[in-house]
Amino acid sequence: MENNNTDKEQKLSPLITDKERQELFRELTTILTRRWIKDNVEVFGVSQQDLLIVTRVDIATLEHILEEYQAFISILGLELVYYKIGVETWLCLKSNYFAPPELNEAELTVLGVIIGLRESEKKITTKKIKEFLTSNDYLKEYLVNESIRSLTYKGYIRKKSNFIDYNYRTLLEFDEDERIKIKEEYEKL
Amino acid sequence: MEEDYDVLLLTLFEIEKKYKKLLKKKISLSVEESEKDREQTSDIYQYLMQNREKILDAEVYEDYILMHELRxxxxxxxxxxxxxxxxxxxxxxxxxxxxxxxVIGKKTSPYSIFQLEKPEKLTIKPKIDEKYDFWDIRRDKKLESEILTYGDLMSLEKQVEEKLLNKEMRKSELEKLLSSIELEVLSKMTSEKKLIAVSDGDKICFCKPSSEEGAVMSSSLLLSSKKEEDE
Incomplete structure (x- = not known):
């Protein structure tokens, strides 16, 4: 394993000096932790294509750089993750440990119910979510509507031909194991 | 209290059951025993008559309390x-x-502001300190100046005269025809009146000076050689 790492460093070293690497890592951290609005949805980090243009290196070199960067940020408890927006591949940083997401209580409830429903059936409608939450007097209808809108904007859910589906952020922030746990907890409600 | 009440009712129930059974089987009971049962029944009756209302009231009230708690x-x-x-x-x-x-800060920015320059569109703009650039580029190069001998100068003057004497040409043609050093020599020749340049519209004519020449207006012309140097 150590030998492999040394090999990678040796491959990179003729291309990039230590000083350039430090500068590149600083720039990568800045761009990978930026948040943008793209088609009225929040997105994190940068697209792979734009990163290639900015760094002006070929794909293989970029991959080596990102591998090194991944090892560097893992010390900080962070992880480099890839996700898809349409056909584009994007990169951003994610916490390696459980931490509170930036959602309020109502949004967390609605997202939890969506996960609970979506894990057992493929097609879930807004009506079904509303029915569950309002008939049990858990949330008022306006609060459900507002939470759905906010979750859509923040990149957690998306509408796909009148059905609600996960967007990239739910899949990144809640792994499969966590989604199943949430589903089990939802069933106890 | 409640337990007593239950015991009494049970006793009554047992007596009632006992007599029903005996009557059904047509078995006669002794007067003594019958009298004993009758007394017991009478006592129970007396007790029940005294306490019934209290017990019932208490039971109802207890139910009220329990119902309230449940609600x-x-x-x-x-x-x-x-x-x-x-x-x-x-x-x-x-x-x-x-x-x-x-990162902390303004939460979001439109992605459209992230305009990336494509490599093919990249334009290199001159730096502000061009003087520094000039010397930086030429740092390793030797700066040489050509020193002409008198013989060289004479042959150059002859060369220029052959090219220009009694000929008319435009400024651009002149710049293409003569090299930098030849232009320098031309400048020297005109200042020493060895050759006279006369402007005719947009053309320049070169001739030898004559003794009949009167007063002429003198003006200058800036020329820079565009002649391709032979390797």
Whole structure:
């Protein structure tokens, strides 16, 4: 394993000096932790294509750089993750440990119910979510509507031909194991 | 109190059952025993008549209390349980997230502002300190100046005269025809009146000076050689 790492460093070293690497890592951290609005949805980090243009290196070199960067940020408890927006591949940083997401209580409830429903059936409608939450007097209808809108904007859910589906952020922030746990907890409600 | 009441009722029930059984089987009972049962029944009756109302009242009141407690419990359960349940559910969702990281500051910017220059569109603009650039580029190069001998100068003057004497040409043609050094020599020749340049519209004519020349207006012309140097 150590030998492999040394090999990678040796491959990179003729291309990039230590000083350039430090500068590149600083720039990568800045761009990978930026948040943008793209088609009225929040997105994190940068697209792979734009990163290639900015760094002006070929794909293989970029991959080596990102591998090194991944090892560097893992010390900080962070992880480099890839996700898809349409056909584009994007990169951003994610916490390696459980931490509170930036959602309020109502949004967390609605997202939890969506996960609970979506894990057992493929097609879930807004009506079904509303029915569950309002008939049990858990949330008022306006609060459900507002939470759905906010979750859509923040990149957690998306509408796909009148059905609600996960967007990239739910899949990144809640792994499969966590989604199943949430589903089990939802069933106890 | 309640236990006594139950015992008495049970006793009555047993006596009643005993007699029904005996009557059915047509078995006669002794007067003594019958009298004993009758007395017991009478005592029970007396006791029940005294306490019945109290017991019943107490029982009803107890039921009222129990009903009240049950009602309160159910109401509280309806009010609080859904709220506390949903709160703990949202906390569960919160605890299971590994969030994406973004820097603190203005939350979002439109992605369109992130205009990246494509490599083919890249334009290199001159730096402000061009003087520094000039010397930086030429740092390793030797700066040489050509020193002409008198013989060289004479042959150059002859060369220029051959090219220009009694000829008319435009400024651009002149710049293409002569090299930098030849232009320098031309400048020297005109200042020493060895050759006279006369402007005719946009053309320049070169001739030898004559003794009949009167006063002429003198003006200068800036020329820079565009002649391609032979390797």
């Amino acid at each position: 309160e419990e159910l109401n509280l359960e309806n009010i609080l349980k859904s709220k506390s349940r949903i709160k703990s559910f949202s906390n569960f969702v919160r605890k299971n997230a590994t969030p994406l990281i973004s």
